[in-house]
Amino acid sequence: MKTAANTIPRNSPCWCGSGKKYKKCHMGKGQRQVPLPETKPKGRQVIIKTEKQIEGIRKSSQLTKMLLDMVEERIGEGVTSNEIDGWVYRETLANGAIPAPLNYGHGQGRQRMPFPKSVCSSPNNVICHGIPNNHALQSGDIVNIDVTCDLDGYFGDASRMFIIGDVPDRTRELVEVTRECLELGIEQVYPSNTLGDIGHVIQQHAEKHGFSVVRDFAGHGVGVEFHEAPQVLHYGQPGTGVTIQENMIFTIEPMINMGSYECRVLGDGWTAVTVDGELSAQWEHTLLVTESGVEVLTA
Ligand code: MF3
Ligand code: CO
Ligand code: CO
16 A cells, blocks of 8 residues: 555646646655554454554644545535545545555456545445445436545545535434434443444434445455454444444444345446445544544544
8 A cells, every 4th residue: 555656647637736747756755654553453353553653644644634525515416426535545645645546456466456546426326335436426417425534654544524505304314314324323332331332322323214224345444454353343243243442533424324224236347336226425523432432533
């Protein structure tokens, strides 16, 4: 993933706007040694973060938040997801970070291509991992934009929904209930509670409103890697699963569907869509477990 900066074409105009070719301008300039985090997760073991790691992940998460704020200010009818991808790509590099999705999955199996863009853009019936393209957003669309920064080897991961123009009331309800699912999940984050308690409140709330919870994707530990243990399911039973402990860092990122929760991945190896073609919504935050509760690092 540290090779992502090399993917800027040498002869393209520099991202800084100087008008010079990238190779004559910033290529190689901003590169510094990325210090190795103190500990890397061993296998799929849940890690308790050190104070130094927490400080790094907090900064990275705040950059992620800022990038989503920028998207929120500019997104609207007529904007393409490739334009959003470009804004996030340039602004991430300008802040000394790397967009974690870019080239993600490289070397992790030959069956699919590495993720080719800097953000995930998941409109309408796309559940997650949509690849930005040149299609303009139009009134009636809903879209999730998911941003993850790698700042000095520390990761912050968050996503938001955006409503474009006018949408039916039930569509707005899907977006709002999904946000409430994230908020209710966050309320369950404190030491001695379990991951099952988080999944349970999310599932209860979604199903109470006649929506369904996607099973095939989950929240995850995050911080010194993009995706770490544990998995954070968005459904489940109270009092089950991993016990939450101080200084764990993980995401909650419920994907909630209007119709059935069934999902399939398109031929590009990434884009996950609803099998029934109905709408899907998602919101995500990166969370630090504190002594008595939670700090939302991407808020
Ligand atoms: N940001 C996504 C998540 O919340 C992961 C995207 S992986 C990518 O876990 F390769 F599609 F970018
Ligand atoms: Co995530
Ligand atoms: Co994400």
